[in-house]
Amino acid sequence: MTANLLIVRALMFRALNEITRVPGAAIPGVLAPTIFMVGLASVFGKAANLPGFTSEDFLTFIVPVGLLQGAGFTGAATGVNLARDIEQGWFDRLLLCPSPRAALLSGIVASAGLRSLLPGTFLFIVAVLLGVDFPGFLELLVAVPLVMGFACLMACWGVILALRFRSQQAAPLMQMGNFIAVLFSTSYAPKELLANWLEVFATFNPVTLILEGVRQGFVGQVTWADTWPAFLSLAGLLAIFGALAVRGLRRYGI
Amino acid sequence: MSAIETVGLEREYRGGLKAVAGVDLHVQAGEVYGFLGPNGAGKTTTVRMLVTLLRPTGGRATVAGFDVATEPAQVRRRIGVALQEASLDLLMTGRELVELQATLHGISPRDVAGRTQELIERVGLTQAQDRRVATYSGGMRRRLDLAMALVHEPEVLFLDEPTTGLDPVSRLTLWEEVRRLKGEGTTVFLTTQYLEEADQLADRVGIINQGQIVAEGTPASLKAEIDRPRLNVSLVDPDRLEQARTLLAGFGDERPSTENADLSFAVDGGAKAIAPVVRALDDAGIDVAALQVVEPSLDDVFVKKTGHHLEGTDAAADAHGVAVPPAVEPA
Amino acid sequence: MIRASVALGRRGLRNAFRRPQFLAPLIIFPTLFLAVNVGGLNRTTDLPGFPEVDGFLDFQLAAAITQSLMLGGVSSGIAMALEIEGGFFDRMVAAPIPRTAIVLGRLITTAVLAVAQIAYFVVLGLVFGASIKGGFEGLLVMLGIGTLAGIGFGAIGTTLALRAKSASTVQGIFPLVFVVLFISSAFFPRALLSSPSDTIAEYNPLSYIADGLRDPIISTVNAAPVLEGLAAAGLVAVAGTALSVLALRGRLRDA
Numbered sequence: 147m148t149a150n151l152l153i154v155r156a157l158m159f160r161a162l163n164e165i166t167r168v169p170g171a172a173i174p175g176v177l178a179p180t181i182f183m184v185g186l187a188s189v190f191g192k193a194a195n196l197p198g199f200t201s202e203d204f205l206t207f208i209v210p211v212g213l214l215q216g217a218g219f220t221g222a223a224t225g226v227n228l229a230r231d232i233e234q235g236w237f238d239r240l241l242l243c244p245s246p247r248a249a250l251l252s253g254i255v256a257s258a259g260l261r262s263l264l265p266g267t268f269l270f271i272v273a274v275l276l277g278v279d280f281p282g283f284l285e286l287l288v289a290v291p292l293v294m295g296f297a298c299l300m301a302c303w304g305v306i307l308a309l310r311f312r313s314q315q316a317a318p319l320m321q322m323g324n325f326i327a328v329l330f331s332t333s334y335a336p337k338e339l340l341a342n343w344l345e346v347f348a349t350f351n352p353v354t355l356i357l358e359g360v361r362q363g364f365v366g367q368v369t370w371a372d373t374w375p376a377f378l379s380l381a382g383l384l385a386i387f388g389a390l391a392v393r394g395l396r397r398y399g400i
Numbered sequence: 401m402s403a404i405e406t407v408g409l410e411r412e413y414r415g416g417l418k419a420v421a422g423v424d425l426h427v428q429a430g431e432v433y434g435f436l437g438p439n440g441a442g443k444t445t446t447v448r449m450l451v452t453l454l455r456p457t458g459g460r461a462t463v464a465g466f467d468v469a470t471e472p473a474q475v476r477r478r479i480g481v482a483l484q485e486a487s488l489d490l491l492m493t494g495r496e497l498v499e500l501q502a503t504l505h506g507i508s509p510r511d512v513a514g515r516t517q518e519l520i521e522r523v524g525l526t527q528a529q530d531r532r533v534a535t536y537s538g539g540m541r542r543r544l545d546l547a548m549a550l551v552h553e554p555e556v557l558f559l560d561e562p563t564t565g566l567d568p569v570s571r572l573t574l575w576e577e578v579r580r581l582k583g584e585g586t587t588v589f590l591t592t593q594y595l596e597e598a599d600q601l602a603d604r605v606g607i608i609n610q611g612q613i614v615a616e617g618t619p620a621s622l623k624a625e626i627d628r629p630r631l632n633v634s635l636v637d638p639d640r641l642e643q644a645r646t647l648l649a650g651f652g653d654e655r656p657s658t659e660n661a662d663l664s665f666a667v668d669g670g671a672k673a674i675a676p677v678v679r680a681l682d683d684a685g686i687d688v689a690a691l692q693v694v695e696p697s698l699d700d701v702f703v704k705k706t707g708h709h710l711e712g713t714d715a716a717a718d719a720h721g722v723a724v725p726p727a728v729e730p731a
Numbered sequence: 732m733i734r735a736s737v738a739l740g741r742r743g744l745r746n747a748f749r750r751p752q753f754l755a756p757l758i759i760f761p762t763l764f765l766a767v768n769v770g771g772l773n774r775t776t777d778l779p780g781f782p783e784v785d786g787f788l789d790f791q792l793a794a795a796i797t798q799s800l801m802l803g804g805v806s807s808g809i810a811m812a813l814e815i816e817g818g819f820f821d822r823m824v825a826a827p828i829p830r831t832a833i834v835l836g837r838l839i840t841t842a843v844l845a846v847a848q849i850a851y852f853v854v855l856g857l858v859f860g861a862s863i864k865g866g867f868e869g870l871l872v873m874l875g876i877g878t879l880a881g882i883g884f885g886a887i888g889t890t891l892a893l894r895a896k897s898a899s900t901v902q903g904i905f906p907l908v909f910v911v912l913f914i915s916s917a918f919f920p921r922a923l924l925s926s927p928s929d930t931i932a933e934y935n936p937l938s939y940i941a942d943g944l945r946d947p948i949i950s951t952v953n954a955a956p957v958l959e960g961l962a963a964a965g966l967v968a969v970a971g972t973a974l975s976v977l978a979l980r981g982r983l984r985d986a
Contacts, residue, residue: 335771
């Protein structure tokens with residue numbers, strides 16, 4: 147067990163090299179979600195004036211969207227990096243290790259969770275500078291694991307696609323999964339204000355629960371009723387996509 | 401004990417193409433086995449199956465006593481693999497990579513640093529260990545790859561074209577290391593496109609063509625199987641060719657073939673056959689310009705068994721025949 | 732000159748359709764974004780100050796077209812950069828054709844793609860309940876403004892490719908497309924934008940292009956927005972083309 151944890155840690159640190167050792171590599175992934183969030187807020191800001199909106203300020207309402215998008219970008223990037231490792235042969239080296247495939251996968255996926263802190267922190271600081279209220283520590287204690295967990299989830303999605311296509315050309319598909327999962331939810335407005343079709347979609351989209359779990363602390367108080375569904379949804383999705391990724395990994399070689 | 405054993409090993413790709421079509425291999429523990437074949441012969445597919453990167457579609461294979469399909473983790477624990485085109489993470493330093501490999505192989509954190517230093521020293525990368533791999537030369541990368549493959553003291557080492565593209569000096573260094581490993585009792589499965597490499601290092605050689613083993617044996621036995629050494633004699637005076645031909649007819653069991661002022665015939669005993677030939681020609685007053693015993697090469701074996709030359713043969717000849725200045729490796 | 736440009740333009744089109752992975756994002760991303768915007772913010776048409784429209788889809792259609800055309804420009808730049816990386820560009824330069832045909836050929840490709848993009852979004856809009864109030868005349872206006880703008884964006888992409896020479900650099904401006912769009916009135920009425928976007932949007936030609944494309948959808952064709960749209964699209968097209976021809980000259984001089 148300890149040996150497996152050491153493997154997870156070693157692979158996590160290796161993945162961190164991508165941002166610590168390549169100058170400028172982290173910049174697009176850090177800037178893009180923040181630009182997207184600020185852009186949306188400046189364009190659609192007046193939407194918060196609609197009756198039924200749960201936040202007085204549109205920016206505050208979409209901070210969680212930005213946090214999850216940043217995490218999703220990071221997860222997708224993990225998938226792209228794995229595809230590159232497959233193309234270049236480095237992945238064969240990992241497969242040649244006797245360690246359990248689940249340990250290898252955990253290392254790759256956990257790195258996404260850790261890396262998602264970078265765009266998340268930047269976005270959070272910009273949001274606070276632009277006037278979003280500091281949500282409080284308990285609120286962050288709920289939001290941060292959800293955001294990191296979502297990065298792991300999208301990393302599993304990226305890994306599944308990377309193992310399937312074995313090419314970096316699958317990158318747009320990885321990004322698209324993130325885009326759909328986060329935005330086709332209550333991202334822009336409370337459920338009651340959505341168009342009917344999107345309301346139905348958002349109701350069935352398990353990411354809506356995660357988003358609302360992150361959002362609760364920004365627009366109000368953290369409640370148990372909004373917290374447990376978020377974590378349950380995340381855990382369920384991680385279990386499903388994690389299992390699919392492990393299956394992909396097992397099928398990849400022997 | 402067999403280190404590698406395959407029976408009817410097969411790999412069929414979608415569309416019905418059989419890249420490997422029933423390969424039987426028996427590699428003894430402690431042996432260096434040279435695995436040769438032209439491009440697309442099934443060499444890499446066979447190796448990928450043996451190292452548990454590809455599932456066989458037929459037959460079975462055991463490595464270090466464990467089945468590659470049903471006990472892959474056991475196999476992985478006992479093999480070391482240096483892959484073709486050493487795929488290394490260029491952002492990491494040599495030391496970090498060996499340490500990572502050690503961790504991935506479950507070596508206890510206490511021993512990681514010591515084992516890493518030992519290996520880095522062994523492959524001569526002590527000076528460069530804290531530099532990023534991106535700055536390493538081709539030879540240094542292969543040596544690092546080898547160090548990584550050895551990190552868990554494997555019983556069986558797979559080297560997939562370990563010297564392709566290396567300069568002669570780096571190639572010799574790697575050859576030395578393979579000999580040392582053999583001395584330590586490691587089984588080495590070596591695929592190569594350089595016949596000289598197989599000739600120099602391998603105890604036995606297997607040639608694969610179109611997915612099947614077409615020849616197997618020690619380099620000497622394979623060469624002996626196809627032909628005996630030939631003696632080539634060049635005369636000073638071409639006019640005396642016929643006279644020399646008659647004279648030398650008794651030395652081999654064939655009448656010498658002729659071309660310009662040269663005669664050629666198969667002889668038993670190799671170099672020992674030279675003296676009587678020289679004496680006979682001298683006695684008849686025929687002046688000899690040059691005289692040479694030509695041993696059949698593995699390339700001859702290869703051509704005979706597969707119908708074509710091995711792809712790297714020309715490159716190998718260049719590397720060894722032309723005076724290439726040894727590349728200076730930044731140390 | 733014209734024959735060479737047309738031949739190169741046809742070749743560009745053929746290649747574009749052979750690389751669907753570059754073509755697909757031009758349609759898919761704006762379509763997804765359109766769906767999310769309309770589904771999430773359809774009630775914003777109730778906001779005081781929002782122009783009279785049948786639905787938010789009618790309003791957003793022009794934004795999706797503008798976004799798609801801009802991504803088309805990036806894609807056009809990537810195609811040119813790949814030709815430079817792959818050596819085909821040098822072969823074109825060495826061929827006995829006018830050099831300007833290289834740029835014009837690329838612009839013909841972009842223009843044809845622009846027409847296809849506009850057609851796609853119009854059909855998509857009609858299928859999901861939008862209507863073109865300006866009728867056939869309005870559609871022609873949209874094609875005119877959109878094609879001109881498409882040529883302009885393509886020329887800007889080509890300029891970047893000729894200067895940067897690397898496909899990944901051109902790809903890097905992808906997020907910039909969103910930035911420029913967010914500071915225009917493409918997605919939302921200018922009067923309802925937050926500060927400072929509303930001020931910047933007033934000087935952003937994209938605002939006028941999007942409003943020009945939008946006018947024939949949400950009302951009968953009005954002279955003012957259409958002429959402003961045509962002028963802005965024409966400006967982008969002329970400036971972009973001039974820049975790309977200059978970049979081509981620069982590149983040939985350096986070569």
